[in-house]
Amino acid sequence: MSVKSPVVIDLKFERSEVDAALADAFAGRTVLHASDPASDLSEARYAVIWKPDPSLFQRAPNLKVLFSGGAGVDYILAMAGLPDIPIVRFVDQSLTTRMSEWVVLQALSHLRQVPAYLKQQRDHEWRELPQPEAKDLTVGVMGLGVLGMDSVNKLKMMGFDVIGWSRSRKTVDGVETFDEGQLDAFLARTDILVGLLPLTPDTRGLYDAALFSRLRQGGALGRPVFINAGRGGSQVEADLIAALESGVLGGASLDVFEQEPLPATSPLWDMENVIITPHAASASDVRALFRNADAQILDYEAGQSLKHVVDRKAGY
Amino acid sequence: MSVKSPVVIDLKFERSEVDAALADAFAGRTVLHASDPASDLSEARYAVIWKPDPSLFQRAPNLKVLFSGGAGVDYILAMAGLPDIPIVRFVDQSLTTRMSEWVVLQALSHLRQVPAYLKQQRDHEWRELPQPEAKDLTVGVMGLGVLGMDSVNKLKMMGFDVIGWSRSRKTVDGVETFDEGQLDAFLARTDILVGLLPLTPDTRGLYDAALFSRLRQGGALGRPVFINAGRGGSQVEADLIAALESGVLGGASLDVFEQEPLPATSPLWDMENVIITPHAASASDVRALFRNADAQILDYEAGQSLKHVVDRKAGY
Numbered sequence: 092m093s094v095k096s097p098v099v100i101d102l103k104f105e106r107s108e109v110d111a112a113l114a115d116a117f118a119g120r121t122v123l124h125a126s127d128p129a130s131d132l133s134e135a136r137y138a139v140i141w142k143p144d145p146s147l148f149q150r151a152p153n154l155k156v157l158f159s160g161g162a163g164v165d166y167i168l169a170m171a172g173l174p175d176i177p178i179v180r181f182v183d184q185s186l187t188t189r190m191s192e193w194v195v196l197q198a199l200s201h202l203r204q205v206p207a208y209l210k211q212q213r214d215h216e217w218r219e220l221p222q223p224e225a226k227d228l229t230v231g232v233m234g235l236g237v238l239g240m241d242s243v244n245k246l247k248m249m250g251f252d253v254i255g256w257s258r259s260r261k262t263v264d265g266v267e268t269f270d271e272g273q274l275d276a277f278l279a280r281t282d283i284l285v286g287l288l289p290l291t292p293d294t295r296g297l298y299d300a301a302l303f304s305r306l307r308q309g310g311a312l313g314r315p316v317f318i319n320a321g322r323g324g325s326q327v328e329a330d331l332i333a334a335l336e337s338g339v340l341g342g343a344s345l346d347v348f349e350q351e352p353l354p355a356t357s358p359l360w361d362m363e364n365v366i367i368t369p370h371a372a373s374a375s376d377v378r379a380l381f382r383n384a385d386a387q388i389l390d391y392e393a394g395q396s397l398k399h400v401v402d403r404k405a406g407y
Numbered sequence: 408m409s410v411k412s413p414v415v416i417d418l419k420f421e422r423s424e425v426d427a428a429l430a431d432a433f434a435g436r437t438v439l440h441a442s443d444p445a446s447d448l449s450e451a452r453y454a455v456i457w458k459p460d461p462s463l464f465q466r467a468p469n470l471k472v473l474f475s476g477g478a479g480v481d482y483i484l485a486m487a488g489l490p491d492i493p494i495v496r497f498v499d500q501s502l503t504t505r506m507s508e509w510v511v512l513q514a515l516s517h518l519r520q521v522p523a524y525l526k527q528q529r530d531h532e533w534r535e536l537p538q539p540e541a542k543d544l545t546v547g548v549m550g551l552g553v554l555g556m557d558s559v560n561k562l563k564m565m566g567f568d569v570i571g572w573s574r575s576r577k578t579v580d581g582v583e584t585f586d587e588g589q590l591d592a593f594l595a596r597t598d599i600l601v602g603l604l605p606l607t608p609d610t611r612g613l614y615d616a617a618l619f620s621r622l623r624q625g626g627a628l629g630r631p632v633f634i635n636a637g638r639g640g641s642q643v644e645a646d647l648i649a650a651l652e653s654g655v656l657g658g659a660s661l662d663v664f665e666q667e668p669l670p671a672t673s674p675l676w677d678m679e680n681v682i683i684t685p686h687a688a689s690a691s692d693v694r695a696l697f698r699n700a701d702a703q704i705l706d707y708e709a710g711q712s713l714k715h716v717v718d719r720k721a722g723y
Binding site: 185188189191192193195196199200202203205208209211212213215217218219220222224225226245248249250351352353355360366367368369370371374 | 501504505507508509511512515516518519521524525527528529531533534535536538540541542561564565566667668669671676682683684685686687690
């Protein structure tokens with residue numbers, strides 16, 4: 092047994108990337124791999140996990156802290172046998188920056204009518220379309236955590252009118268914000284809805300027909316657009332497809348789905364003005380993840396408190 | 408004759424938009440339309456123009472100032488019979504913001520591998536691609552005027568490493584800049600080249616095989632990308648096509664072309680990783696154009712100097 096308590100790794104990431112990142116991480120600490128069935132995990136005090144095997148908690152009964160390999164933790168909270176120990180969310184500049192890249196890219200793609208222009212390109216058609224500018228559109232961001240706040244700031248900087256919604260009211264400089272009781276007012280102002288909410292009992296199935304129908308109609312793009320980079324469990328895909336078919340929604344950018352991978356038979360793949368990415372909006376930089384966990388473990392062992400600990404009642 | 412000297416309009420824009428904008432512009436001043444062949448333009452002192460008829464200068468021999476309806480003025484400088492009077496470029500927040508929307512959209516589209524993901528979408532294929540982040544790429548912006556500077560700032564804010572080039576050295580906070588004599592050093596650092604140069608004798612045919620071959624190979628995207636929103640006359644399209652075919656370039660976003668509309672037979676339309684828009688990256692807001700010209704005319708008549716006057720020797 093090393094002087095420092097062992098850490099167990101159970102990440103469904105590319106193994107070569109994990110190994111490369113481990114070369115510079117957890118100095119002086121034994122690193123155990125849950126993927127090795129012969130590995131004795133009984134001494135492990137810490138676990139760095141992303142979609143771990145259900146057997147983890149039986150094999151490692153002495154864990155003191157769980158570190159999530161992604162921003163979301165809904166997959167952990169749903170696990171059977173989850174011990175009552177702190178769960179640390181992964182908060183990292185790289186994760187945040189990548190998410191904002193994707194959100195700004197999608198908002199600009201709908202503003203600048205990328206699907207329509209790409210269709211014209213395929214047809215070799217040269218035709219300028221009527222073009223609103225960013226300030227003519229209100230982007231409503233749901234979820235004002237670290238990811239939401241960074242997206243809000245970058246969308247504003249690109250010229251969009253931006254408003255924000257969170258369960259409990261947040262104050263954001265220069266941005267009008269709404270809370271739980273003001274969802275209708277928020278939706279009525281929103282031309283492009285950006286979902287960056289965690290999956291919790293409150294947000295499961297939140298994006299449904301009733302919600303889509305309350306978004307602003309007749310804005311500068313004509314019809315509202317739905318962008319989701321939060322969790323697929325928050326969207327009712329049957330309602331989403333119906334809203335796109337009926338014209339309640341004019342377009343969508345989706346990185347998350349009720350079932351992932353999105354089944355090849357889903358009509359979403361072929362819908363006009365729908366942009367699909369394979370849960371790739373952001374990505375955990377595994378080096379940053381290990382740096383983060385390493386530093387927090389050292390602080391924890393020195394008696395300091397952990398940062399970004401999940402509130403189990405809130406679900407994030 | 409009205410108390411205020413008349414202004415002639417010769418804009419190849421949508422006539423209904425021009426008329427709507429005129430309702431609120433040039434109060435107390437006679438507005439003449441060059442498109443009306445019977446209109447007597449001999450008293451006109453000012454002209455607001457975009458690709459005007461060649462006969463304009465014969466019909467309006469008493470012009471004192473020309474206002475360009477776009478950011479570029481190469482089309483004016485090439486006109487036969489151009490009188491020796493000030494030419495005012497159109498500088499406007501809306502024009503600038505729209506250009507930056509397009510530039511940031513294109514840079515993000517190549518960073519986030521939009522053409523590859525759209526192909527996977529068409530094939531109903533769910534596959535995450537290896538993904539660098541913005542800071543791993545250096546965007547080199549050529550042209551550091553009003554448009555270039557706004558793009559530089561917004562690209563930086565999105566996380567890109569940004570460097571800038573201009574004929575004479577410009578100082579930009581937090582951005583390494585290069586001048587005429589340092590083009591090689593600038594290109595050798597550049598993963599994504601953004602062209603925002605005016606068309607002048609110096610920039611005609613600037614983007615050619617020799618230039619493309621000096622861009623950085625082996626950066627985070629593998630191969631360099633060329634984005635042009637300046638003028639098509641600056642690019643040698645045969646060289647551009649050859650560079651895309653041979654892999655000297657990995658992709659391009661093009662809003663301008665040697666010949667516009669881009670002929671339907673151009674191979675660019677169908678090239679993988681090439682994004683084409685029909686000279687729509689930015690657009691003059693005709694209301695802003697008239698507001699701008701109106702205010703400058705009043706200043707000029709009050710003896711003040713005009714702003715954004717073209718340096719004919721430099722060509723912009």
